[in-house]
Amino acid sequence: MSEAILSIQGLSVxxxxxxDRQHAVQGISLxxxxxxxxxxxxxxxxxxxxxxTSVMGLLDQALRPDAGQILLQGESLLxxxxxxxxxxxxxxxxxxxxxxxxxxxxxxTCGDQVDELLATHTDWxxxxxxxxxxxxxERVRLPDPxxxxxxxxxxxxxxxxxxxxxxxxxxxxxxxxxxxxxxTALDVTTQKEIxxxxxxxxxxxxxxxxxxxxxxxxVAEIADExxxxxxxxxxxxxxxxxxxxxxxxxxxxxxxxxxxxxxxPPPRPEPAGPVLLAGQGVGKTYIARDWLGRARPxxxxxxxxxxxxxxxxxxxxxxxxxxxxxxxxxxIRLIDPTEGHIHWGQDEVAxxxxxxxxxxxxxxxxxxxDPNRSLNPRRTVGQSxxxxxxxxxxxxxxxxxxxxxxxxxxxxxxxxxxxYPSQFxxxxxxxLAIAxxxxxxxxxxxxxxxxxxxxxxxxxQILKLLREAQDRLGLGLxxxxxxLRVAAQLCDRVIVMHxxxxxxQGPTAELYxxxxxxxxxxxxxxxxxxxxxMEDVPA
Amino acid sequence: MKVIxxxxxxxxxxxxxxxxxxxxxxxxxxxxxLGTVDPAAMDSANINTQAGTHGTFSLLDGTSLAHTFxxxxxxxxxxxxxxxxxxTRVSLVVGLCTAVVALLVGGLLGMLAGYxxxxxxxxxxxxDGLMAIPAILLAIALVAAMxxxxxTVVVAIAVPEIPxxxxxxxxxxxxxxxxxxxxxxKALATPTPVILLRHILPNAMAPLIVQxxxxxxxxxxxxxxxxxxxxxxxxxxxxxxxxxAEGRVQFTQYPGNVLFPALFLVxxxxxxxxxxxxxxxxxxxxxxxRGA
Numbered sequence: 001m002s003e004a005i006l007s008i009q010g011l012s013v014x015x016x017x018x019x020d021r022q023h024a025v026q027g028i029s030l031x032x033x034x035x036x037x038x039x040x041x042x043x044x045x046x047x048x049x050x051x052x053t054s055v056m057g058l059l060d061q062a063l064r065p066d067a068g069q070i071l072l073q074g075e076s077l078l079x080x081x082x083x084x085x086x087x088x089x090x091x092x093x094x095x096x097x098x099x100x101x102x103x104x105x106x107x108x109t110c111g112d113q114v115d116e117l118l119a120t121h122t123d124w125x126x127x128x129x130x131x132x133x134x135x136x137x138e139r140v141r142l143p144d145p146x147x148x149x150x151x152x153x154x155x156x157x158x159x160x161x162x163x164x165x166x167x168x169x170x171x172x173x174x175x176x177x178x179x180x181x182x183x184t185a186l187d188v189t190t191q192k193e194i195x196x197x198x199x200x201x202x203x204x205x206x207x208x209x210x211x212x213x214x215x216x217x218x219v220a221e222i223a224d225e226x227x228x229x230x231x232x233x234x235x236x237x238x239x240x241x242x243x244x245x246x247x248x249x250x251x252x253x254x255x256x257x258x259x260x261x262x263x264x265p266p267p268r269p270e271p272a273g274p275v276l277l278a279g280q281g282v283g284k285t286y287i288a289r290d291w292l293g294r295a296r297p298x299x300x301x302x303x304x305x306x307x308x309x310x311x312x313x314x315x316x317x318x319x320x321x322x323x324x325x326x327x328x329x330x331x332i333r334l335i336d337p338t339e340g341h342i343h344w345g346q347d348e349v350a351x352x353x354x355x356x357x358x359x360x361x362x363x364x365x366x367x368x369x370d371p372n373r374s375l376n377p378r379r380t381v382g383q384s385x386x387x388x389x390x391x392x393x394x395x396x397x398x399x400x401x402x403x404x405x406x407x408x409x410x411x412x413x414x415x416x417x418x419x420y421p422s423q424f425x426x427x428x429x430x431x432l433a434i435a436x437x438x439x440x441x442x443x444x445x446x447x448x449x450x451x452x453x454x455x456x457x458x459x460x461q462i463l464k465l466l467r468e469a470q471d472r473l474g475l476g477l478x479x480x481x482x483x484l485r486v487a488a489q490l491c492d493r494v495i496v497m498h499x500x501x502x503x504x505q506g507p508t509a510e511l512y513x514x515x516x517x518x519x520x521x522x523x524x525x526x527x528x529x530x531x532x533x534m535e536d537v538p539a
Numbered sequence: 540m541k542v543i544x545x546x547x548x549x550x551x552x553x554x555x556x557x558x559x560x561x562x563x564x565x566x567x568x569x570x571x572x573l574g575t576v577d578p579a580a581m582d583s584a585n586i587n588t589q590a591g592t593h594g595t596f597s598l599l600d601g602t603s604l605a606h607t608f609x610x611x612x613x614x615x616x617x618x619x620x621x622x623x624x625x626x627t628r629v630s631l632v633v634g635l636c637t638a639v640v641a642l643l644v645g646g647l648l649g650m651l652a653g654y655x656x657x658x659x660x661x662x663x664x665x666x667d668g669l670m671a672i673p674a675i676l677l678a679i680a681l682v683a684a685m686x687x688x689x690x691t692v693v694v695a696i697a698v699p700e701i702p703x704x705x706x707x708x709x710x711x712x713x714x715x716x717x718x719x720x721x722x723x724x725k726a727l728a729t730p731t732p733v734i735l736l737r738h739i740l741p742n743a744m745a746p747l748i749v750q751x752x753x754x755x756x757x758x759x760x761x762x763x764x765x766x767x768x769x770x771x772x773x774x775x776x777x778x779x780x781x782x783x784a785e786g787r788v789q790f791t792q793y794p795g796n797v798l799f800p801a802l803f804l805v806x807x808x809x810x811x812x813x814x815x816x817x818x819x820x821x822x823x824x825x826x827x828x829r830g831a
Binding site: 332334354357358359361362364365366368369370373374375376377378379384387388391392433436437440 | 718719720722723724725726727728729730731737738741742
């Protein structure tokens with residue numbers, strides 16, 4: 001094996017006193033050789049990002065490395081002066097972050113931003129810099145590089161922005177490329193392209209890549225070596241096939257087992273219950289007016305239809321901007337549809353005024369994506385929990401008894417009712433949000449990306465919880481997600497949406513086995529690679 | 540809650556602002572027991588007495604009191620120390636009441652404008668119109684129209700502040716109404732007034748409190764300006780503004796008549812502003828340090 005580009009030896013980073021553990025990162029060692037990709041995988045809070053930021057020398061002031069070494073081409077980074085680190089960043093190590101919109105300066109054109117980097121690190125004349133920028137834009141396969149030079153970040157799509165960030169990271173041909181969750185904020189089709197791009201660039205330049213991700217599918221796609229982290233420690237490290245197929249540690253197995261597969265389970269018997277939530281021909285048009293008052297309509301949703309029966313789970317999948325959330329919001333009447341019919345049970349509610357809608361609202365409840373924002377931070381969990389039940393005419397005592405009972409169902413202690421949402425983890429908060437929805441005794445639960453912000457193991461628990469609630473209460477479940485793997489595991493039927501329209505729908509097993517439409521097929525192709533089957537542990 | 544209190548106490552700017560303000564409040568409340576005489580009483584024997592003189596103060600009913608003229612007496616023979624101390628009451632009451640009135644009215648209008656989109660355009664254009672008039676001119680016009688009383692002064696100072704509060708609250712409501720917990724409350728059939736009071740208002744409180752302190756500080760100044768111009772409270776109520784106005788004619792011989800009330804006015808405004816700055820540091824998440 002050739003000389004390691006990046007070598008970390010026994011790195012420990014101390015957390016400030018009063019944290020939930022003493023070290024954010026403890027005793028991590030790794031080596032990446034030129035042309036190799038090392039994937040660091042772990043759940044949130046595992047310390048993987050802290051490790052990456054210590055390599056970049058961008059650690060938060062409150063955190064300090066207290067043991068170990070970071071060597072970049074033999075040069076120790078922990079002892080390097082800030083000026084030297086600035087020089088190294090960009091020249092010897094390039095960085096790609098998760099959110100391309102915040103990594104770019106919104107008031108500078110993309111060309112100027114890349115140019116600033118070159119002006120800092122090289123003494124090239126302006127014409128040469130411009131030529132290099134155009135060349136790198138072509139290398140990261142940005143369409144129309146000339147136009148990109150003059151574009152502001154908000155004029156580009158998420159994928160194009162991430163390409164600009166990657167262009168900045170690779171333009172000086174750094175020996176090390178650090179990618180911190182670079183595809184997490186992107187759609188699957190875009191993710192696929194970005195992953196391919198990173199792999200191609202690596203091959204061209206022979207860089208070493210340190211790739212941080214939480215997604216095992218991404219690991220399976222691009223890693224040479226894998227390091228699994230948990231609570232700041234390295235759990236397991238080795239070549240990709242070893243770790244994914246023959247994991248030695250229980251934690252790795254658990255993590256791998258929690259990743260949902262793309263193969264749907266055998267179909268459940270078709271539900272015969274009544275239709276609890278239905279929409280026909282639902283459309284939503286937003287009208288923006290310019291300064292002359294001329295209308296510019298945008299059709300966010302066209303001719304969408306769905307029917308959810310008791311005990312059935314219907315999935316709506318699609319990329320961002322496909323109109324799936326708009327559809328869900330219309331169905332629960334959080335926004336008013338411009339056309340179409342919506343039925344909650346027998347009642348047509350599409351154009352019902354809020355005052356007449358309110359008594360019916362308990363029938364359809366909703367769980368949102370971001371558990372940190374779906375509970376009012378200034379109210380105790382108990383207060384949030386009884387609100388709905390009391391709105392629907394229960395007394396405080398009844399509502400509180402129900403809340404206590406629901407806490408047991410979502411496996412949280414009853415004392416949690418007295419606490420504030422900030423005292424809970426993301427997964428716990430999502431359980432609370434589910435419990436709050438169940439407190440209204442709904443017939444249909446709409447889950448809008450309800451597990452997308454959660455770690456895989458937590459995700460698995462929440463999905464289990466939803467399934468249990470459905471079996472117990474005969475709930476209809478409408479599940480909106482961008483994650484095809486989750487939809488495969490949970491849903492009886494799946495609706496695929498694209499650009500505000502329904503592209504295709506059908507029973508999950510059938511749809512996944514034989515997608516009819518070209519768009520559906522491209523969506524399935526872009527989904528992260530399936531994990532290789534795990535082999536049995538040698539006893 | 541305890542955490543917030545601890546954070547507030549740990550902040551040196553807040554500690555300083557709050558102690559100065561606390562001292563001023565104590566002075567205002569305890570004024571009758573701090574060696575003062577009736578601030579309106581005139582004693583012709585003591586016209587233009589120098590600061591620091593020990594002497595006697597004769598009241599109209601003939602009784603005389605041993606009295607120290609800490610800050611001297613004015614050209615009517617009134618004790619400036621007593622007038623300044625009693626003037627503290629006016630300034631603090633006007634500052635507090637103005638802030639409360641401006642926050643209540645501005646907060647209500649802002650919530651309406653932010654939550655009900657149909658009201659938004661109308662309300663905000665009225666507010667824009669109000670903001671186009673210079674605050675002090677508007678206040679002068681209002682006091683002139685309504686007559687000089689404590690409540691009219693408060694209203695007159697509060698009205699020009701209302702548009703700023705309305706704008707602030709509206710912008711907060713515009714972001715808060717899109718929060719998932721507000722949408723969840725809507726899905727839980729929570730009536731709109733309850734959503735506004737229970738879910739939106741508490742989450743907008745921190746910036747509002749901060750804005751309130753700045754309004755209080757500016758109200759103390761505006762009240763002093765109005766009194767100085769002779770448009771504030773009736774002349775028989777001592778305020779820092781009218782003490783300064785009356786001292787102005789003799790400023791070259793007796794500068795103390797202007798300087799002593801000013802020595803109270805400056806730290807009051809400074810203390811309230813510092814308190815506001817500190818509160819913003821602690822309460823506003825934008826200024827809160829990460830992980831702190």
